[in-house]
Amino acid sequence: xxxxxxxxxxxxxxxxxxxxxxxxxxxxxxxxxxxxxxxxxxxxxxxxxxxxxxxxxxxxxxxxxxxxxxxxxxxxxxxxxxxxxxxxxxxxxxxxxxxxxxxxxxxxxxxxxxxxxxxxxxxxxxxxxxxxxxxxxxxxxxxxxxxxxxxxxxxxxxxxxxxxxxxxxxxxxxxxxxxxxxxxxxxxxxxxxxxxxxxxxxxxxxxxxxxxxxxxxxxxxxxxxxxxxxxxxxxxxxxxxxxxxxxxxxxxxxxxxxxxxxxxxxxxxxxxxxxxxxxxxxxxxxxxxxxxxxxxxxxxxxxxxxxxxxxxxxxxxxxxxxxxxxxxxxxxxxxxxxxxxxxxxxxxxxxxxxxxxxxxxxxxxxxxxxxxxxxxxxxxxxxxxxxxxxxxxxxxxxxxx
Ligand SMILES: Cc1cc2nc3c(=O)[nH]c(=O)nc-3n(C[C@H](O)[C@H](O)[C@H](O)COP(=O)(O)OP(=O)(O)OC[C@H]3O[C@@H](n4cnc5c(N)ncnc54)[C@H](O)[C@@H]3O)c2cc1C
Numbered sequence: 017x018x019x020x021x022x023x024x025x026x027x028x029x030x031x032x033x034x035x036x037x038x039x040x041x042x043x044x045x046x047x048x049x050x051x052x053x054x055x056x057x058x059x060x061x062x063x064x065x066x067x068x069x070x071x072x073x074x075x076x077x078x079x080x081x082x083x084x085x086x087x088x089x090x091x092x093x094x095x096x097x098x099x100x101x102x103x104x105x106x107x108x109x110x111x112x113x114x115x116x117x118x119x120x121x122x123x124x125x126x127x128x129x130x131x132x133x134x135x136x137x138x139x140x141x142x143x144x145x146x147x148x149x150x151x152x153x154x155x156x157x158x159x160x161x162x163x164x165x166x167x168x169x170x171x172x173x174x175x176x177x178x179x180x181x182x183x184x185x186x187x188x189x190x191x192x193x194x195x196x197x198x199x200x201x202x203x204x205x206x207x208x209x210x211x212x213x214x215x216x217x218x219x220x221x222x223x224x225x226x227x228x229x230x231x232x233x234x235x236x237x238x239x240x241x242x243x244x245x246x247x248x249x250x251x252x253x254x255x256x257x258x259x260x261x262x263x264x265x266x267x268x269x270x271x272x273x274x275x276x277x278x279x280x281x282x283x284x285x286x287x288x289x290x291x292x293x294x295x296x297x298x299x300x301x302x303x304x305x306x307x308x309x310x311x312x313x314x315x316x317x318x319x320x321x322x323x324x325x326x327x328x329x330x331x332x333x334x335x336x337x338x339x340x341x342x343x344x345x346x347x348x349x350x351x352x353x354x355x356x357x358x359x360x361x362x363x364x365x366x367x368x369x370x371x372x373x374x375x376x377x378x379x380x381x382x383x384x385x386x387x388x389x390x391x392x393x394x395x396x397x398x399x400x401x402x403x404x405x406x407x408x409x410x411x412x413x414x415x416x417x
Contacts, residue, residue: 048071076215097187101146129191139179172346261360270346312386
């Protein structure tokens, strides 16, 4: 893999610059055009788009870019345009992939694995037909495959005759944490201010004069974007509250059979599956970590600050039952790694990208709802446009919807 002295060097340079920025900020009040709270996919790409628009930006995070508590903190995320009838997300994913690849090219860091993506569903489910139509309208290459065709092309998978799939050859896997840390290092190296600080929930209404950190410092800017992912209900209990629900997600890496090639990237695609209550998804044997599998079921609440990140029996059992059906050769595979993350679910699984109803200079970007990572670049561009007043806010992303 190309990881990468350059990445590591970039992060070290970013850290040094961050320290000098903090020292400057501690001496007096720094004023920025925009302060962005949260360095996950939504916040980091919003900072990027604002910088592209010539804004002076300060990016702030309590735990660091794509940290282990953050929703963006996993090793891999799917980028796919298969979205059924939700064509806006198909288009945003297509446009975002261009930005992810450009980030990879600028930094010489491996961030995108072009594995292709296989979307599996019952043939009776409109998801497959609608996905095919959306991809056709966007001019994106794709193939509709029967169960038999999937078995011939991708021997790791078993599908029932009642099931089928859409294969997108140009989609794949983003190396998530590495990508966000690369982006933030690039921004800091380019002169963006970075602060490692926890921001207290803003009080009052009207025009927010500044942010207060947990250590009592003030960070002032003309406008503020809160891209706090699953923390948004804590930061804005009245305005967001139950509108964003942090749900536990447990992911498993299964050791592949020795000598087998069926699970390698390039042979096995990244996949998503309309299986069960809420679906399943996973990745081939990226970076030889094992095949990543997650099965979603009934929601289980999680506190992103405090909860232990250890897997639990109900998730293990659901994963085992699914894997025995879908990937028979992995039925008895050992679990070689695990991770516990969380989705930040919003109504209709639509993102929340809107102005705070009580502050005229505060915006909120969140509610990624288990599919936000890939679209960070497009979310960032949207946020920069609405902040500049050059783009109309789309009501589908409103807080009040
Ligand atoms: C297991 C799992 C699998 C997923 N799979 C996919 C996928 O395949 N494809 C896809 O597109 N999406 C996927 N998603 C969804 C996607 O990862 C999220 O929607 C996306 O990462 C959310 O990014 P964010 O920037 O909104 O939030 P986060 O990444 O959570 O970032 C929020 C940041 O805000 C910081 N913060 C919060 N409060 C404060 C405060 N008060 N002061 C300072 N900093 C603060 C946090 O430290 C954090 O870094 C998945 C999610 C999970 C959990």
